[in-house]
Amino acid sequence: MKIFYIICLLTSFTVFAQTGTIKGTVTDGKQTIPAATVILNPTGRAIAADTDGNYEIKEVSFGTYEIIFSAVGLKTIRKKVTINSTAPVVLNVTLQEDSQALEEVVITGTMKEVSRTDSPIPVEIITPKLFKKNPTPSLFEAVGMINGVQPQLNCNVCNTGDIHINGMEGPYTMILIDGMPIVSSLSTVYGLSGIPNSLVERIEVVKGPASSLYGSEAMGGIINVITKTPYKAPQISADYFVTSWGEHSLDGAVKFKAGKATSLLGLNYFNYNVKADKNHDNFTDVTQQDRISVFNKWNFDRKENRLFSLGARYVYEDRWGGEMQWNKQWRGSDSIYGESIYTRRAELIGLYQLPTTERIFTQFSYNWHDQNSFYGDTPYMATQQVGFLQAYWDKTFAGGHNFLLGAAMRYTHYDDNTPGTADANGNNKPQKTPLPGLFVQDEWKLNDKHTVLGGYRFDYDEHHGGIHSPRVAYKFSPNNNNTLRASFGTGFRVVNLFTEDHAALTGAREVVITEALNPERSYNSNLNYVLKVPTDAVHITFDATGFYSYFTNKIVGDFDSDPTKIIYDNLNGHAISQGVSLNTDLVFTIPLKVMAGISYMDVFQKEDNGIGGKTKVQQLHAPKWSGNFIATYTFPNNFSLDVTGNWYGPMRLPILPNDYRPEYSPWFCIANLQLTKKLDYGLEFYGGVKNVFDFVPKYALMRPFDPFNKTADDPVSNPNGYTFDTAYNYASLQGRRVFLGVRYNLF
Template identity: 75%
Template sequence: MYKIIASFLLISALSFAQEGSIAGRVTENGRPVPAATVIVVPSGITTATDEDGEFIIKQLQAGVYEIIVTSVGLQTNRQKITVVAGKMANLNFKMQEEGTELEEVVVTGTMKEMTRSESPIPVEIITPKLFKKNPTATLFEAMGMINGVQPQLNCSVCNTGDIHINGMEGPYTMILIDGMPIVSALSTVYGLNGIPNSIVERIEVVKGPGSSLYGSEAMGGIINVITKNPLKAPVFSADFFMTSWGELNFDTAMKFTAGKATGLFGVNYFNYSSRIDNNNDNFTDVTLQDRVSVFNKWNFDRKDGRIASIAGRYVYEDRWGGEMNWTPAFRGSDSIYGESIYTRRAELIGLYQLPVSERIFTQFSYNWHDQNSVYGTTPYMANQQVGFIQTYWDKQFGESHNFLLGAALRYTLYDDNTPATADIEGGNNPSKKTLPGIFIQDEWTITEKHKLLAGYRYDHDNDHGSVHSPRLAYKYSPNVNNTFRGSFGTGFRVVNLFTEDHAALTGAREVVIAEALDPERSYNLNLNYVLKIPTDNFIANLDFTGFYSYFTNKIVGDFDSDPNKIIYDNLKGHAVSRGVSLNAEIAFDFPLKIHAGTTYMDVYQMEDRGAGLERQVQLHAPEWSGTFVASYQLPNNYSVDLTGNWYGPMRLPILPHDYRPEYSPWFAIANVQFTKKFAYGLEFYGGMKNIFDFTPKDPLMRPFDPFDKTADDPVSNPNGYTFDTTYNYASLQGRRIFIGVRYNLL
């Protein structure tokens, strides 16, 4: 009996001797990362780090394992280790924030996945980790954290706006969702509102024309919203915050599985119903809003890892601004002024890889946008439907050439109650545009240090005929710390005036179209240099860019000739956007990180008005602007973030004999946030926005007479002023406190 027991103990001891263990610690900037997920491959054992960022895994068979560590907002870290029987192996994982490294994967520049440092096209990235440092209710506001990208409010009453890239107005910025042109011209003003932040993986920005791949509207730049892959998304996430102004924002997403499909469902709800008039002009300082957005995306598990996904989004928004005593009963009347907008929008996007040996993909999108707006007494009722499909072949030839060959078709149906869709006799004539195109691109890896990209696109517009869009880019990397890029490209934009220019819809001015408008063209040269400086005390990334864009047939709105009119015409001359920008990112060996950027630009147009070319500075295009983010990790998982942007003087639309200055002052919008992280994905945050309490002065002309009923009285109005809402350069929303809570379940 004793021999049997002794034999059993010996076998057990020998078996235990064949097992080992792993202990480790996970840190970010020297601080522990609690509740990080630790996965052992191929055993499948999973554990989580404790409050000190430490973990231990026992009873592992001797052998080689890969340890994967993940944590929300941090880049996944992987290490391989050999486990020796009877011994404990030790590992240390130093985590990095998402979106702060040059190796971040991007797709926008070349329509295929590659690391950011390998891309011959400069691409800037914003991730949820970055814009959570200054929580916003819309991606429109979050875009202001990117240097050279300006969310511009164009109306002091309804607070609609557009995205300016390097000083060029919203119609020159193409907005994509997962690479699809889903945010069409009609909704450029509203399209970035209502995208749930919880479903966003990252946002990629390309400055300069991209029409050789993306076609019309990609004249000034591209913003591509990449949504999360449901397979990699957290099981559940939620984010709620409120402000002292009464804003409420709730954002949530949930992952679920059905058979071979994995879905991600997201909801965003925003409400602001406080009538605040701090500047005492009897108009709401901020529009009242009630908005809900629902998003659903599915990824399908297919044979040989082929890709298939489909996603849909629906947005409803009710917003209004105007006199403090306005109610819906006064909508469209001339007694109490209000601007009221009802928006309904549905979108569908999909990607399917064909079941063939070659890499052939089909993408499609469809969007339906219905807008019911009244600006004072002027109604604007519009409906737009856009269908898009493209198929492309991604082919590697040898070791050096990677080809992209594709064809695309875009169909737009647009109808409204303006002259844009009226026939010669005054009847209704909806606009129907079909825009087919083909494109080709070759990415040639000449050597390990040299890469050349050449592309060409041909489109045929049913109104304007053939459009050619070539592009050429070159990248030279002598070593891992230096990268030079140069690119030349062209862009074009077919005319769709009323759907893009909110100023044409305000009702404060009569719209005049001087002639049949021609399509616009742009030519861009971009030079970029990236320098990485690794030292013992800090790591710095410096990104220098010089840009020059030349525009012909530019459609301009003349606000100056007649205070009661906006006169649209093709520019008889040319327009230029040129400048330089610098982005700096520094991570110190103590827990401080700084992101800062500044842009100098000169944006103007040269127009022949009968006496030779005259120079005119672009509206809402400051010569100097910049952004800044400073983050410091405190003990016990506290952190503080200081964020903001600043602008130099920008030219504004003024009336004849206007008492208001033609140029805005220097100003900065700064914000501070404090965050406390707890175990298992829970965190609380709070802070203050616009801590300097900056707001523009005199945004409205004659707010006491918004319908110009006494504007012709020479005694009370000797200068002939009229009510105007376009003199605006920043939000009227002053200092406010915010608090919020986030939760992520991996």
């Protein structure tokens, strides 16, 4: 009897374990598509086709599945397939061009590859096709093409800046490269400079807190730069343009194979070495820059199409701005004012899928950032090292549960010469911040119309203790033309005071820290609705989002109490970022495409005024109204015309007591035109005009004739007590300029 039971058990196990194989080729009707994404649902297994567009999914248990095929710029298709035999099932597919680009695969919202329309978290995307419509020398400027994302210059002399999402400053925006927090803290200012555009497959943006997956700093939103898989890249690519202001930008990449590995090597070089002073204040209008960046990414062929990739980047930049007669012999002196910044940066990122039947991934990154700066005669010397290690298990269970369980460890070592890294006695004490965390997420697809997502993360900081970050989201799609998403999440940011606030180092302001700072917290809710309206003449998409974020313990810099100081402390009250945004896409039957967006936001903080009430203060550099527009018309003979631009309403600016400059900026628009001609063999020429309306701020520097404040105390020449100030800024001082460029891609 026992033998009988054993035989039955073994037989049942054998039947249950029977598996088959699905394989085939992905093409676009003309050629194969290397590295196309293939997702097997409901298991959630995702692989990439090889260099010849071939894919193979092995060890698929008997049953019926849905397979999703996708590639950037092509329509995603879904195929049903049944496995009931060990013989391979051959499924060849052809992907068509997607003129509306609505079905891109996204990762950032849930850390899983899903089609954009299936994601319960709203994700916005820009691709190289989009930011080539207004060529820029860095991704810092390119992300401004997304409605609600604002690259903000914070210094009129050194031209460093940060990226605001929904009005929140740069420290609240987490910037990832291939899902790794490679760009954070000190490097946020410079991390998007020098990433070769030729290596970028797409940029994904998630607005609102995402700390339940990504931990500290993901309070305001995430910008994830997805680099190209070497399989997808052309053999050779190059892009060069020059402007009438004397800017030179070169971007290039080459692909090659070495055994079972495919490598993509990229180079980005930017140079601007023409002094311009068109507002006649004896200061450079735009910083002089000399920047070179080298990027190398490797993808390794492995059994079962398991993933293994390595990437490395090195950036060196020498930038300076200041008085027109400044040169490097005056660096650090108090005779001629200049802000000179030497930046060196190295990064390493990797992804490895364990050779197990379960989908278990490990990711790691390391970055080293060294900055040697002088702001006038004020030195700022800083070094930062960040190591990150993460492992997660990606599992699909019966009943439509897509499960994610992971652990992460981030260690930050930061040292500088400011009070931010000094103990109570003024001695140097580098910040060492270990931050371990655990996270879990379940995306439950109830049926074709309803999806629920729940997530939770626990991080532990040695100074602040345990930090909890839950998140919940819901998606309802009654049909293909209507999608409603609702989400609630939390975010946090552990203290790392040095911040990216360069006003703390410029304009002769003293940094004052009044108390031991606590970690910041945020609570966010979003409601997103997408409506597609197909007609005979035009395909219209409306994408509307309402958002509300509540911040506690917000670290604020008080610029107003004392014009000679910046006083940092935790907000004794709360801060709020709230508003709505609307994006529209119009694809006409004629060769015209239009995208436009508008945002309204109210970003402010309320602090106890000491007499039983609260004082409302509007957030600096957060316009209530803003928007963007992109229009492309394609003419016969491969000519196309692009009109792009951003517009902003009044934003509050940091003014001094009795300041003659207005507290709010005017309405303004930065518009651009570009004409492109495509030739055969991957060659194209382009040219146009940036800042067509030649807009530049009316006011820039305060007291540029006395940048070291040597006569600021003279009551006769300076009765209002003004001091040199570089922080009053809302747009670049660079006016209208013409540009010409050439691109080449050899496939």
